[in-house]
Amino acid sequence: MDSAAQPGSRTPAAALPVPGTAAGRDGLAALLAQPGKAVVAADFDGTLAPIVPDPSRARAHPGAVPAFTRLAPHLAAVAVITGRPAELAVRYTGVADATGVPVPGLPGLTVLGAYGAERWDAATGTLRLPPPHAGVEAVRQALPVLLAELLPGTGVVNGGPGADAVHVEDKGGALAVHTRRAPDPAAAFALLREPLDALAARHGLVVEPGRLVLELRPPGMDKGVALREFVRETGAEAVLYAGDDLGDLAAFAAVEALRAEGGHGLLVCSGSDEVAELAARADLVVDGPAGVVDLLDALAGALGA
Structure with missing residues (x-):
């Protein structure tokens, strides 16, 4: 051909x-x-x-x-x-x-x-x-604690540029956890998938996986x-x-x-x-x-x- x-x-x-x-x-x-x-x-x-x-x-x-x-x-x-x-x-x-x-x-x-x-x-x-979704605010509060427990010593960064780390992007109506800057991006992504699914489900959200990112957002x-x-x-x-x-x-x-x-x-x-x-x-x-x-x-x- x-x-x-x-x-x-x-x-x-x-x-x-x-x-x-x-x-x-x-x-x-x-x-x-x-x-x-x-x-x-x-x-x-x-x-x-x-x-x-x-x-x-x-x-x-x-x-x-x-x-x-x-x-x-x-x-x-x-x-x-x-x-x-x-x-x-x-x-x-x-x-x-x-x-x-x-x-x-x-x-x-x-x-x-x-x-x-x-x-x-x-x-x-x-x-x-x-209108804002109540679950997003609940996850916004819980997420830093959960990430610190799952990835101790990785230097989780909220927002903007920082050292090599898992970091959280606050989108207002959703929260995205990026692992691209982690020391082992794929391993961090795999480790976080199940706990973030559970966290999202507890607060009426869904997880949208992407290219080394897991986004917690409202369904629908x-x-x-x-x-x-x-x-x-x-x-x-x-x-x-x-x-x-x-x-x-x-x-x-x-x-x-x-x-x-x-x-x-x-x-x-x-x-x-x-x-x-x-x-x-x-x-x-x-x-x-x-x-x-x-x-x-x-x-x-x-x-x-």
Whole structure:
């Protein structure tokens, strides 16, 4: 088989890559044929922005906003769907300036934060937040004690940059425990999984595992629910979704369900050897955030932007 038809193969930046599955090729063809009935949606961390040791320093690839600006006028809508708080995702993606004013050319962009529980619309610059969940505050108090008991002497850090350590990112409506900076990241992740599951369950929360991170958050929303609702709202018949982590599997499943109902979809994995499950489900694997931006640029070019 021609290597260009393999998932993960890359063609010159100016050309659209060829998805490695029939469903993916159908999804891309439908998007190109009727872009006004299509949605392009992407995760943030690992997809639009490189994974970094300190989450507060994550920023979108510099080509992401220009690519969205080229694409948005041709599509039904563009969305960023992330576990991050929507306000942070807006700032870190760069779709608004420092005062919160949306950048020109993106009225059709929406940021769905906290797995869809929070929403920011570029058309209005408005931010909608859910009511606080009591379990999050309870876990916020209990988590430092539990981590100190499980990982004595590791120097657990709350928030910001610090020495090599397990650290807690407070997202307001959720709490994420990162092990990437621990002396043995994989071992710390494995050790924490069961106790954090139990802690979350006691307080009515769920644990969302990711790339060396365990996030404790309220139930009821995931990226699949968020994507399905957004597609229904926009009336889109074709969806391109790009992600990189376990939390994106729900969005992949939503696109697969759309296909089963007669719609069209293209599943894109922002390549990582940390999440083989996503690459195995994807129609197309690209080379990290730079590859995602190349794909969006190529798509914009194919649409005449």
